[in-house]
Amino acid sequence: MPRAKLITVNAAHDESILKVLPSLPVLSSQATSWNEIQLAHHQHLAAFETPEHCFPQHFITIHLNHAPVKKERILSGESRCDRFREGDICLTPATAPVSVRLHDACEVMGLYLDPALMTRLTADVAGVNGLDLVPQFKLNDPLIYQIGIALKTKLETNGVWDRFYAESMAMAISAQLIQHYSTRHLKVRNYANGLSQARLQQAIEYIREHLAQNPSITEIAEMVEMSPFYFSRLFKQSTGLTPHQYLLRCRIEQAKQLLKATNLSIATIATQVGFVDQSHLARYFKRQVGVPPNQFRA
Known part of the structure; x- marks a missing residue:
């Protein structure tokens, strides 16, 4: 009997997941400006089994169910079975054939990482071209668990506009995978002196001039001719803040000025400085x- 065609599931499109799962996610990053990472939160109300499939992204499953759930997985022909509860994680590398059977209702969060980000980071952090993740x-x-929860919380609280945050978290997870779950166990190179004054000033000016445009770390890193990963690390060494934290501080400072100096509504000020709404x-x-x-304006 001929083998069934392998199903490809693209996490960038919620409807694609219906090829293998019984329902759409209850929370998804599909409509956001996130690029390197996608998130889908599922609440499966009954046991189910998937056909064999693969993802073009690296796929991380984080279990959120408190009660243990029996789970079977066949990945590249190898079968495993165990019980999973909150905090337990599965890692499925991109394009790896996988099928899953869950014997009970469960709650899971899926994180999908762009392999291109991993490739760039591997070159940045270790100076090598390419590596494989170990399932x-x-x-x-x-x-990884705390980053997943933080991304889920961000998505639940108007995170659709926050590319800085999603990019930072995607790079942090990718660095963790490269160091601990790859075939090479690469170490991240450290730099001690932060950004040069010229590069720091250039980055700060760009952030301040684009508060309402939802800038990305990648855009700023390219402008100062650095990789996004090391730009983020050196920016924090120089300022004591991550790029995301600095962006938020600038937005709040600009909002304070507008609240005191203008009669604009708070809703208008919110959008002018880059927040989703009031x-x-x-x-x-x-x-x-x-x-x-x-109260600040009063």
Whole structure:
């Protein structure tokens, strides 16, 4: 009997997942400006089994169910079975043929990483071209788990506009995979002196001039002729803040100026400085300033 054709599931399109799963995700990053990483949160209400399929992205499954769930996986012909609970993680490399059977209802989050990002990072962090990820059936990695939860929280709270944050998290996960779950176990090279003053000033000016345009780390890194990974690391060494944290601080400072110097509505100010809406501004404003925008203006 001829073997069934391998199904390709593209995480960039929610409908594609219906080729192998019984329902669409309850939360997805499909409509966001995220590029290097995608997220899908699934609540499976009953047991199910998938046909053999593959992803063009590296696929990380993070279990969120509190009760243990029996799970079987066949990956590249190798069968494994175990019980999974909250925090347990699976890693399936891009294009690897896989099928899964879950024996109970469960809640999972899928993270899908662009292999091109991994390729660029491998060259950046270790100076080598290419490496393979080693499939992981069940692992415990607090860093990957916490990044996944942080991305999910960001998506639940107006994260659709936050390319800086998603890019930073994608690079952090990729660096973790390169160092701990690859065929080479590469080490990330360290630089101690931060950005040059000229590059730092150039990056800061670009961020301040593009608060409302949702800039990306990649754009700024290319402008200062650096890789996104090392730009992010050296920017933090120079400023004490990640690019995302610095962007938020600039947006809040600009909002403070507009609140005091103009009669613009808070909703208008929010969009002018790069927040999704008034509630998005209010949440970060109170966190950094200590009072909501309306009290600050009074």
